[in-house]
Amino acid sequence: MKANIPTDREIVPNQVLSSLFTNKRIWTWIGIALIFLFFLLPIYRLVALSFQQNDSFSLANYTSVLQDATTWTVIQNTIVIVIGSTAISVSLGISLAWLVAYTDLRAKKLMQIFIILPFVIPSYISTLAWTQFLGANGLFQQLVALFPFPVPAINLYSLVGIIFVLGLSHYPLVYLLSVSVLRKIPRELEQASRVSGASRWTTFRKVTIPLALPGIASGGFLAFLANLDNFGIPAFLGIPANISVLSTYIYQQVVGFGPTAFATAATLSVILGVIALLGTFIQWLLLRKSKRIETTIEDKQPRYFLGKKKLFIEIALWCFFLLTSIVPLVSMGMTSLLSAYGVDFTLENISLKNYQFVLDTSPKAKQAMVNSVKLALITTVIGILVGTAFAYYRIRKPNHLNKWAEISIGLPYALPGTVMGLSMIFAWMEPIPGWNPGIYGSVIILFIAYLTRFLILQVRGSITAVMQVDVSMEEAAQVSGSNGWSKWRKILIPLLLPGVLSGAFLVFLTSLTELTVSSLLWSSNSETIGVVIFGYEQAGYSTYSTAFSSLIVGLIILGFIVLYILEYFWNRKGLKQA
Amino acid sequence: MTAVIKELQKRFGKFEALKKISLDIENGEFIAILGPSGCGKTTLLRLLAGFDSPTYGSIHISGTEVGNINTTLPPEKRNIGMVFQSFALWPHLNVKEHIKFPLVHHRFADKKMDINKRIKEVLDITELTSFAERMPSELSGGQKQRVALGRAIAPQPDLLLMDEPLSNLDAELRMEMRREIQQIHRLTKATIIYVTHDQSEALAMADRIVVMNQGRIEQVGTPREIYSYPKTEFVASFVGKANLIKGTWHENYFEPELASNLKWTDLGVSEELKKRNIYPLRPEQIALTNDNEGIPGIITSVQYQGKEIHYTVQTQNQSWVVHTEIWQAFQLGESVHVQMKQEQAKLEVKEEKIVSY
Ligand SMILES: Nc1ncnc2c1ncn2[C@@H]1O[C@H](COP(=O)(O)OP(=O)(O)O)[C@@H](O)[C@H]1O
Ligand SMILES: [Mg+2]
Numbered sequence: 001m002k003a004n005i006p007t008d009r010e011i012v013p014n015q016v017l018s019s020l021f022t023n024k025r026i027w028t029w030i031g032i033a034l035i036f037l038f039f040l041l042p043i044y045r046l047v048a049l050s051f052q053q054n055d056s057f058s059l060a061n062y063t064s065v066l067q068d069a070t071t072w073t074v075i076q077n078t079i080v081i082v083i084g085s086t087a088i089s090v091s092l093g094i095s096l097a098w099l100v101a102y103t104d105l106r107a108k109k110l111m112q113i114f115i116i117l118p119f120v121i122p123s124y125i126s127t128l129a130w131t132q133f134l135g136a137n138g139l140f141q142q143l144v145a146l147f148p149f150p151v152p153a154i155n156l157y158s159l160v161g162i163i164f165v166l167g168l169s170h171y172p173l174v175y176l177l178s179v180s181v182l183r184k185i186p187r188e189l190e191q192a193s194r195v196s197g198a199s200r201w202t203t204f205r206k207v208t209i210p211l212a213l214p215g216i217a218s219g220g221f222l223a224f225l226a227n228l229d230n231f232g233i234p235a236f237l238g239i240p241a242n243i244s245v246l247s248t249y250i251y252q253q254v255v256g257f258g259p260t261a262f263a264t265a266a267t268l269s270v271i272l273g274v275i276a277l278l279g280t281f282i283q284w285l286l287l288r289k290s291k292r293i294e295t296t297i298e299d300k301q302p303r304y305f306l307g308k309k310k311l312f313i314e315i316a317l318w319c320f321f322l323l324t325s326i327v328p329l330v331s332m333g334m335t336s337l338l339s340a341y342g343v344d345f346t347l348e349n350i351s352l353k354n355y356q357f358v359l360d361t362s363p364k365a366k367q368a369m370v371n372s373v374k375l376a377l378i379t380t381v382i383g384i385l386v387g388t389a390f391a392y393y394r395i396r397k398p399n400h401l402n403k404w405a406e407i408s409i410g411l412p413y414a415l416p417g418t419v420m421g422l423s424m425i426f427a428w429m430e431p432i433p434g435w436n437p438g439i440y441g442s443v444i445i446l447f448i449a450y451l452t453r454f455l456i457l458q459v460r461g462s463i464t465a466v467m468q469v470d471v472s473m474e475e476a477a478q479v480s481g482s483n484g485w486s487k488w489r490k491i492l493i494p495l496l497l498p499g500v501l502s503g504a505f506l507v508f509l510t511s512l513t514e515l516t517v518s519s520l521l522w523s524s525n526s527e528t529i530g531v532v533i534f535g536y537e538q539a540g541y542s543t544y545s546t547a548f549s550s551l552i553v554g555l556i557i558l559g560f561i562v563l564y565i566l567e568y569f570w571n572r573k574g575l576k577q578a
Numbered sequence: 579m580t581a582v583i584k585e586l587q588k589r590f591g592k593f594e595a596l597k598k599i600s601l602d603i604e605n606g607e608f609i610a611i612l613g614p615s616g617c618g619k620t621t622l623l624r625l626l627a628g629f630d631s632p633t634y635g636s637i638h639i640s641g642t643e644v645g646n647i648n649t650t651l652p653p654e655k656r657n658i659g660m661v662f663q664s665f666a667l668w669p670h671l672n673v674k675e676h677i678k679f680p681l682v683h684h685r686f687a688d689k690k691m692d693i694n695k696r697i698k699e700v701l702d703i704t705e706l707t708s709f710a711e712r713m714p715s716e717l718s719g720g721q722k723q724r725v726a727l728g729r730a731i732a733p734q735p736d737l738l739l740m741d742e743p744l745s746n747l748d749a750e751l752r753m754e755m756r757r758e759i760q761q762i763h764r765l766t767k768a769t770i771i772y773v774t775h776d777q778s779e780a781l782a783m784a785d786r787i788v789v790m791n792q793g794r795i796e797q798v799g800t801p802r803e804i805y806s807y808p809k810t811e812f813v814a815s816f817v818g819k820a821n822l823i824k825g826t827w828h829e830n831y832f833e834p835e836l837a838s839n840l841k842w843t844d845l846g847v848s849e850e851l852k853k854r855n856i857y858p859l860r861p862e863q864i865a866l867t868n869d870n871e872g873i874p875g876i877i878t879s880v881q882y883q884g885k886e887i888h889y890t891v892q893t894q895n896q897s898w899v900v901h902t903e904i905w906q907a908f909q910l911g912e913s914v915h916v917q918m919k920q921e922q923a924k925l926e927v928k929e930e931k932i933v934s935y
Contacts, residue, residue, distance in 0.1 A: 472666035475629060478653040479660040479739075480729065481684030490679070494670045 031405070038452050039408040042427035043273075046419070049426055050266040061260075061267040070244075071268070078245040078275075081162055081234070082227045088167025089223035093174025094216060096317075100175075101182035104302035105314060114321040119172035120556060121329075122513035124232030124530065125549040127165050128537065129328035131156055131236070132335045132546060137342060139331045157241040165233050168324055170226045174219035181215025182208070183298040190303070214287055221283035228276055229416040231516035232530070236537060246272040247418040247516070254422065254520055266426070269419040280414050329553060336547035341540075354547035365548055367525070368532040371443065375528065376511040379450040380458075383507050387458030388466075388500050394459075395466040410456045417453070417516030424449045424521060443526035446518055450511045457510065461503015465496045498570065505563060513552060579640050579657070579736035579769045580605050581626065587634035588621050595621045597793040598635060603771065608763050610780035611773045613790035614816065619773040622790075623739050626771065627660055628653040639737065657686040659730035659768075661740040665722045667714040674710040676729045677701065684733035696732065703765065704728040704758075720751045727759070731766055738770045744779065756783055777817045781805060789813050809848040814858035821864070821898045823857045832857045836873045836894055842918050861901040865919045866891070866908060872917030877908050891916055 053060045065071050096115060100108050118126055134140045134154045144151035155161060185208060193203040209216075234245045244252065246268060253265040306313060335341070339351045358365045390409070394402045412420050428448060429440040439445050473495065477487045515530030522531045529552060536545035581603040588596040595618045603609055611619045624630045625637060628644065628651055637645040644651040653660075659680070667676060677700050681693050701707045704724040714722060723743065730738055743759075744752045760783055763770055774780055780787045781801040789796045789804060789812070797809045808814035811822055825834040832842040834857070842857055851858060865872075866889065875893035887907065891898045891914060898916055908914055 470664060470666065472662045472664050473668055475627075475653070476660070476662060476666040476668070476726075476729070477679070477683075478629075479627060479656075479658055480680035481654045481687070481733070482679070483652060483654045486683060491668055495668070 028401070032401075035405050035408050038448070039411055042420075042423035042452070043411065043415070045426040046266050046273075046423035047270055049263060050270045053263070061263050064260075065264055065267045065271075070249075074244045074246055074249045075271075077159065077238075077243060078228070078272075080159060081166065081245055082224060084159075084163035085166035085170065085227045086220065086224045088163065089171040089227070090174050090216070090220045092167070092171040093219055093223070094178055096171070097175045097178035097182055099313070099317070101179050102302065102304045103313075104305050104310065105317070111317065111321065114325050115175055116172050117325045118169050119176075120509065120560070121553060122232065122515065122530065123165075123169045123230055124236055124515050124534065125332075125513070125553060126169055126328065127156075127233050127236040128533070128542075128545060128549050129332040130165055132542075133328040133331035137344065139327060139334070157237050159243060162234055162237050162243065162245075165237065166227050166230060169230075169233065170223045173222040173226060174216070177215045177219035177222070178212060179215075180298060181212045183300060185211045185299075187299060187303055217286050218283060221279055224279050225276055225414070228272070228279070229418075229516070231417055231519065232534075235519075235534065239538075246275075247416055250418045250422065251519060254425075262422075262426075265422055269416075269422050273415050273419045276414060276416055276419075329550075332546045332553075333550045335542060336550045338543055341542050354543045355551070358544060358548045358551065362544075364527065365532055365544075368527045368529050371446075371526055372512050372514075372529040375443070375446055375450055376508045378447060379454060379511045380504050380508040382451060383455055383458035384462075384500060384504050387455055387503070388462040388496065391459050391462035391466050395463055396471070406456075406459065409459055412453045413456045418520065420453055421449065421517040421520035424452070424517070440521070441523045443523075445521050446526055446528070449517050449521055450514065453517060454507045454510055457507050458500075458503045461506065462496070462500050465499025465503070468499065469495045498567075505559075509556065509559070513556075580638075581640075581737065581769070581771075582638040583626075583635070584638075585635035586622070586625060586632050586637065588618070588625060588630065589633045595793055596625070599790075599793075599795045600635075601788060601795065601798065603769060606767050606769055608760075608770045608772065608783060608785045610784035610787045611771065611790060612777055612780040612787050612817070613775065613796075615775055617790045618793045619775075619790060620741055623741050623771065623773050626737075627658060627739055628656050654683075655685060656737075657735050658737045658739060659733065659735035661723075661726050661730045661738070661743040663742045663745060665714075665726045665746070667722055667725055669714055672711050672713050673706055673717070673725050673728075674701070676714075676725050677732045680729060680733045684735070686735065687733035700728045700732045703731070703762065719747050720755065723747060723751075723755060724758075727762065731762060731768070734766065734768070736768060738766075738768045740770065740772045742774055743772075744774075745776075752779075759783065781817075787817075789817060791816070807846045807848065808851075808858055810850055811854070811856065811858075814851070818858065818860045819899065820858035820860045821896075823859055823898075824895065825855060825857060827852045827855050827857075834873060840872070840917070859898075859918060861888070861899045862886075863919050864898065864900045865917050866900055866902055866906060866914045867917060868914060870915060872915035874913065874915055877910055877912050877914060880908070880910050 050061055051057055051059065096111075099105055100111060100115075105111070132138055134156055136153070141153065156165065189211065190203050190207055193207045194200070198206065229247065231247045231251065234243070234248045235251070238244060238248055239252075250265045250268045250272065253261050253268065258264075334345050336354050337350045337352070338345065339349050339353060343349045360366075390402075390405070394406055412423075415423075424445060425440055428445050430436050431439070439448070469492065473491060474487065477483070477491045482490065513530060514528060515534060518528040518531050519534060522528060527535075529548070533545050533548050533552075536542075536548065581601075583599065583601040583603075585598040585600055586596055587594065587598045599622070611622060613619055621630070625632055625645060631650040632645055632647060634647060636643055639656065644656060668679075671679070674697060677697050678693065681687050681691070681696055697710075698707075701710055704727055706721065706724055706728060709717065709721060712721075714725070717725065723746075726743070730740075740759075744755050747755060756779065759770075759772075772780075772784065781804075784801060786798060787801055787804045788798050791812045797804060797813045799807075804813060804817050806818075808818060808820065814820040815822060823832075823834055825832055827833075827847075830844050832844065832847075834840055834842065847857060873893050875891040875898065877889050878892045878897070879888075879890040881888040884904075886901050886904060889900045889902065889908065891900055893916065900916065
């Protein structure tokens with residue numbers, strides 16, 4: 001019998017133990033300080049500035065902003081655009097979600113890829129694609145020219161145009177959340193309704209919709225926030241037509257550099273921020289009351305057979321995907337190959353000189369690529385480390401403190417990008433009043449802003465990953481004698497990796513093509529991909545902007561193919577849990 | 579390995595999951611912790627493993643204090659193995675790697691041991707040799723359970739903890755795994771603490787049973803003691819499914835409330851039950867008759883079981899569960915008399931002499 005139990009004792013917290021977090025009160029305080037400094041202080045400074053005039057508390061900014069008639073036009077535009085585009089996103093999202101989740105359509109996986117495409121392509125690039133497609137020399141005009149009757153040109157540079165492109169860009173949010181909820185509704189619940197005498201339609205109304213409501217509502221509110229927050233689409237389509245929404249109006253104030261620019265922008269930002277937080281709050285209220293389905297298994301078998309209508313619906317859907325996802329991108333690619341903007345797409349006018357300009361001649365585009373890749377890589381790596389450590393702590397040792405920490409980390413992402421970018425300026429221009437270390441005006445402020453804004457994406461991805469690894473997996477490692485680093489290396493990291501990496505990929509992609517925040521924070525040596533494309537477009541160099549955008553789209557698609565292949569091999573290794 | 583638990587208490591906030599329990603576990607014993615769901619069995623096991631700290635009291639393993647209010651020796655520093663209810667297999671490691679893991683990491687695994695040889699041995703004991711390269715997702719429930727067992731016993735721990743290890747298996751497999759666990763106990767001579775809510779599992783496998791209820795220990799004893807001589811109402815009804823018959827206890831006999839002419843002899847009823855004027859009668863200790871001897875009642879349910887028939891009989895003040903031989907058929911609604919079985923009584927008396935305390 002072995003009785004040589006070691007005498008060194010460890011104090012162990014009452015819950016699940018981990019040597020990473022034992023008895024380190026000091027870390028808790030450092031964590032609180034960092035979260036306050038990075039996530040809360042900037043927002044506080046922004047709000048404080050809006051209530052300040054001549055260094056004392058005052059409502060003067062609000063009175064002057066709200067007395068300005070332009071403000072009301074802008075707010076009205078914002079409301080009309082957000083409501084219109086959210087309506088498009090929700091109806092498209094739900095219809096497609098129901099078709100994919102419930103019916104016997106074929107090639108659903110392929111459809112899903114096309115549905116998600118508008119979501120992974122940055123909205124300012126989709127906008128560019130749409131303008132090329134519907135423009136004077138675009139594919140659309142060439143197509144309708146074949147019709148015997150005249151078709152009026154569609155002007156995207158209008159309220160309707162903005163609503164249309166926003167709605168199409170954000171319906172994947174509604175789709176993604178609804179489709180998984182619909183699939184989780186146990187079919188027995190619907191069958192029980194049918195055998196109780198309810199018709200198919202009654203069952204849909206009284207059983208399916210109420211149960212799917214949490215998904216539909218959260219998807220709808222995400223689309224609402226995305227439409228409110230979006231900068232690229234109203235900037236590309238609205239600014240040329242003199243149509244402003246809150247996000248572009250704030251941007252114009254800041255770059256306009258008037259005497260009261262920052263104070264006015266801060267005040268408008270608080271108004272925009274309040275609208276966004278109000279949306280988040282309403283969603284929270286709705287979801288708190290709704291009943292969640294307990295099943296976690298997605299039922300992927302069809303429940304509704306389309307019969308004779310199937311082929312017809314499939315054709316209609318594929319036309320829709322082709323027209324909304326592929327054709328605009330193709331139009332953009334065509335423009336990028338033109339030797340000069342406005343000439344016809346014929347063999348002699350095709351050249352690669354725009355690509356040569358972007359990749360070789362212009363130092364600006366190259367520098368922007370390097371900047372964006374660096375920014376995205378560093379944000380992703382730090383995000384993986386910090387985000388996963390936090391997620392682990394949040395799930396394994398849940399308490400009030402880390403719950404509030406999670407909400408704080410999420411705040412910069414819930415706020416519109418313009419608001420967030422502005423708050424970064426106020427917080428980091430002079431981190432201590434009177435001391436300007438030059439953070440604002442260098443690339444460092446972009447690092448800080450990206451990390452602050454996108455950390456929550458990694459935290460959420462890692463939280464999902466940690467939740468999928470049952471505590472008993474770790475406990476089994478512990479009774480087998482392994483704790484600390486060997487437990488992480490041999491058990492936790494391999495199990496968490498797929499989930500953590502999918503979060504990291506999202507962070508990488510989002511930071512790589514980010515426009516809103518960087519449009520406010522860039523300086524001459526720290527331009528990002530988004531800023532350069534926006535700059536080309538504003539200066540009227542559509543051939544350059546389309547060439548650069550086409551390159552980025554190509555890279556994104558390549559990235560997905562690589563990811564898909566990696567995942568394939570990963571699964572083949574048998575890593576998937578039974 | 580011995581384990582001594584002294585006044586062990588565990589609170590979760592205001593809720594007291596373990597109420598100052600004490601228990602001595604001998605070297606090499608197979609102890610079953612038996613109790614209904616929520617009575618604190620898992621809490622006790624987690625304290626023994628070192629996943630949680632006690633809020634009062636102490637745990638000694640092999641003479642060393644491993645846990646009290648202030649300090650807890652973490653699980654990886656205790657010489658233990660554990661089988662989890664959910665199996666807790668790592669989806670990215672194959673069967674062999676599962677067994678190898680504790681051999682590499684367990685502090686008490688013999689460092690001079692030939693790891694490959696030991697892996698073979700364990701695969702052999704758990705009958706997994708032909709599945710060594712399989713991933714957990716490619717195994718059936720019973721095979722997963724065997725991997726979990728193999729991983730726990732591989733480093734030859736002194737103490738094996740099992741938390742309802744068979745509850746995720748179907749009835750047939752459970753029977754088979756019972757035999758395997760018993761065999762592993764014989765082979766390894768490790769002390770086993772086996773948590774279960776299934777009294778037949780505890781009766782079949784354990785050397786001693788610890789019956790728990792609402793954070794307290796109700797009774798500790800051999801399966802026979804627990805089954806035949808329950809100390810409390812809870813043990814009588816939970817383990818033996820006994821009917822708690824009301825009446826009056828006299829010097830050495832019992833007078834049922836509804837039939838004061840009857841005198842039931844004392845077959846070793848505990849003082850506590852006597853004090854409460856209760857006679858615990860298990861369903862198979864009761865006879866049903868058509869003659870007028872006993873307590874009158876009406877049959878309110880009949881369940882044919884193949885080798886016996888289960889009846890529910892409603893008498894004036896309580897309902898009785900009675901198991902009879904298959905040839906004794908009564909109809910639903912039939913009026914019968916219930917009575918303590920006489921020959922059973924004699925048998926039990928004889929048995930009592932054999933049992934040595
Ligand atoms: N971490 C915890 N926090 C709060 N209550 C707990 C916790 N773990 C167990 N309990 C409570 O303690 C009681 C005993 O639980 P447990 O030991 O798991 O019972 P069982 O006998 O079924 O294994 C239950 O009422 C349970 O709700
Ligand atoms: Mg339990």
